[in-house]
Amino acid sequence: MNYFTEVVLSGLTRGSIYALIALGYTMVYGIIELINFAHGEIYMIGAFTALILASVLTIFGFNTIAILFLAGIIAIVYSSMYGYTMEKVAYKPIRNSQRLSALISAIGMSMFLQNYVRIAQTSDFLPFPRIIPRFPWLSALPVSMSSSQFMIFSSTAVVMVLLTLLIKFTKIGKSMRAASQDKIMAKLLGVNVNKVISLTFIIGSATAALGGILISSYTGQINFYIGFLAGIKAFVAAVLGGIGSIPGAVLGSFVLGLTESFGAGYISSDYEDVFAFIILAVILIVKPAGILGKGQIEKV
């Protein structure tokens, strides 16, 4: 197993997780032009809920597969509920005021949720149970991939495909695209914009929670602060790819993940964040709207 493939695999793993979180950022931005600072917190809450449920189910003596599915699904549902409630409480009432107010509200929400988990649970790192079972057939592959890595790749791929299908071919997807283009016109044509926005938050939160559960079982420990750091990185990825564009967020995430792991693997691990931000600065100078972002033409 050579070093190069290892670095590539680690980069792709990071990229997949960033992509799962960045999707929520970019979808929300695409529809209401809000940088949802509290999005990382949803990811953290997803991981925490899964941890709590998995521990309880283990104590009650469930088997591994049942724990994986029950804890995973309930945690994703709960995170979606948090996302939905957050939008109703903190963003809906200020949808018509200036954009900075919504940003500050999001920052407040982020602080609130972090400290809520810290007080209700703990500020220490908690060991995350190994809820992903071992797949023995993985060792037959030419590259050595851990079962968590395999789960991360496959779930990210499935989520991407499902999301693309949802947005391209369903009625809900159509109304989402309509609302992101022109909210007033969409309303006039009978699209329930409030519902579309709620749905966007629900979908974004669900993918973030999935990311949270997967990365936590990969790294093996969590605390209340993991959401903030991951959220910032995923936000960078979303901007890199062109915020508002879904394929852009995925591409940006992989570019970021690979840059970080190559930088860390071949130059120095102390500077992995520096590489990430250098790439961001270079791409934004060349293409200010991001890799796949469309430049905005202002009309008078």
Next chain:
Amino acid sequence: MTQRLNELRRSLLVSLWFMLLTFPIMVIRVNTITGTVRWRWTNLAVIGIGSFFISVVWRYAMQRKAGEAQAVGILSRVGERVGAGTKKIGAVLDIPKVRTRLVGGLLAAAVAYPFLNSMYHTNIMITALTYVVLGLGLNIIIGLGGMLHIGYAAFYAIGAYSYALLNMYFGINFWLALPIGAALAGLFSLLIGLPQLFGIDMRLQQTTVFVYFIMLAVVILTIFVVHRLENSRIGRQWVAMKEDYIACQAMGVSIAKAKLTALGIGAIWGGLVGVIFAARTTFINPASFTVWESVIILSTVVLGGMGSIPGVFVGALVLMLLPEYLRPFAQYRMLIFGALLVTMMVFRPSGFIKKRRKAYTITEAERQSVIKAELEDDGEVEE
């Protein structure tokens, strides 16, 4: 009556929703080492009752905000009184004589502060004043220039590092480092904008008071400069740029130049305060200048009132002093703080003190005279 019952029923539903929502995190506490689960049912009751009452008040406040609340109950009467009271205070503050006296009083209180209070309080105040200057600096970029900037702490860091390094390697003293740090921060900001302590031997107590006065002087200087800038040619260009990009260009303002000057002049204050910060703490590391720091500075500006100097002043003081004095509730202070930010933005998105635009109100007599003059003009043409 049925309407009110309906409202209560909805609040009940909200409280049930929150009980469900917070269940796993608030109620279940697992000890993974001993493998035991603690069910904290009292927390569930607290959440249920708490969210019910908050929901009642929240709904009421929302209706009031929308202007559809009926004038019933004590709450609305209190609200009206407060509303009328703030208006009265606002009117009194507009009188120039009252204003000068108020500013004089504040200044006297500020000068007396370190002598009346302990070193602990003076130190807290220094931090708060630091954020006043940082807030005012960022205010130039956001409030006047209209550019969202979430990396302001970097300029602060540049100032701090330039003092630390200049002092360490070249022995340059505090006073000389102050302008150099500010200039460096200004220069670095231009770089970013392109793509788009003491030699004197003093005791600790004296040092604190000394730093306090430096900080106070810097605050006064900042307020003076920002106020003058606001009404200058550059300041008006910034505001024009913020309001309408295209119209501003059409009026012959160079957007690139206006943006860069706003960034540069805004960053100078970050650098300036960074030098003071480094000199005061005598120890800096990158952890002092995180994204979180930038976020806090941004919050002071928006919470206080974007573009408004007294607003940013009050915002920074509240934001820095409140968590400090909420220390008895140490565990909950950041929670309360976050909730406060959200509530503030929902009910008062323009901040504590809204920026007042220059406006001229035409009196009825003036209006009449204009109409009369116009009528006369028209008459002449017809003849």
